[in-house]
Amino acid sequence: MSETYFPLAVSPSDPDEFHGWISHGSYSGVELSAVGSTSQRVRRTDRAIADAEDEHLLAGIFVKGHGRLHVGDQVAALGPGMMVLYSSGRKYHWDLDGDWQKAVVQIPLDRLRDHSGLTLDDVPTVLALPGTSATGVVSRFFCGLADLQRTDPEQAAVLASPAMDLLVSAVTLAAGSAPPTPDAFVREQVLDYMRAHCADPGLTVHRIAEGCMMSRRTLYRVFDDFEGGPAAVLRRMRVERACELLARTTLSIAAVANAAGFLTDRHFYRAFRTERGMTPAAFRVTDTVPFGRRPD
Known part of the structure; x- marks a missing residue:
């Protein structure tokens, strides 16, 4: 120390x-x-x-x-x-x-x-x-x-x-x-809101802006430094949540998609392949280290 x-x-x-x-x-x-x-x-x-x-x-x-x-x-x-x-x-x-x-x-x-x-x-x-x-x-x-x-x-x-x-x-x-209120602080407030609600399939960019009491234009400005803007960030959050569920549970792929906030299996597969370069099933097979395990 x-x-x-x-x-x-x-x-x-x-x-x-x-x-x-x-x-x-x-x-x-x-x-x-x-x-x-x-x-x-x-x-x-x-x-x-x-x-x-x-x-x-x-x-x-x-x-x-x-x-x-x-x-x-x-x-x-x-x-x-x-x-x-x-x-x-x-x-x-x-x-x-x-x-x-x-x-x-x-x-x-x-x-x-x-x-x-x-x-x-x-x-x-x-x-x-x-x-x-x-x-x-x-x-x-x-x-x-x-x-x-x-x-x-x-x-x-x-x-x-x-x-x-x-x-x-x-x-x-x-x-x-x-x-x-620099953009970094506002962005962290928005990210906090998104983390809390990303599993809701009804969460959209419009809903995020409403929930954070800002215009869509302001929301996009806050995420100028993020490739793809707030929609891409939301997709990544949902895929990360899906990865955790795939690694830690035996839920079916369809159940994982729903629990991670995806409206349909098709949307889930497309987003997962975009972020991870593989299918959810392939990730579950190859991910031999439990998600989130910390090194000793």
Whole structure:
């Protein structure tokens, strides 16, 4: 953990039974890690702070388990889906209970200032931000990215391009002021809506625009950087859902097509071949590794 972030004092609650893991990626100045373990206390000490050259802003996002961040007399209690912002330049400690997992976003404060004009005074630190709030959209993006980088770092690097803008949006939203709503943030809101409804065969580009309270023209502009626009993104989501069902279940091909949001088997076969270059049946036969399995 010290090598991934900066010097930390880590004390497992039960050293004999301790186990944990960590993965890390770097995306144009934004560091993202996924980390999990059994119970432990993590401390940022005065000595470590005094020896540090740079100060960082961190966003801790819980995926599993619970933890409490202590900074001075402030305490933030977090559970799954919740996020907290804090600084490496202040003494703090984490009490992490049971088996837990979180994503951690890290950025040097000077880079944050250069990119957005924000300083640490603008950041509401040690405040538990719920996953149901607007910042939850950003939290889910980083959790998904942290999960993907463990299995497919090349794809994660492609999807990480809006990471800086999304983190700035999360900070601004947490501060309670109106963010500049860059396209990257709006797009992530739309993607969040699409993920939640892609299994509905009646979901169309028109319905997506209505559900996200925007015009079709705005929706297409938000997806300018995506080949094929929102319709192609929706197709890819449905095919990915179908791949998961094909690998994890014994459902018939027709049942998979319906569960993945395709109106007809014909539409399903056409979309699957476009995205995967093979038929669903061939994918089920050749996919010998269970979908989503993470490397040890």
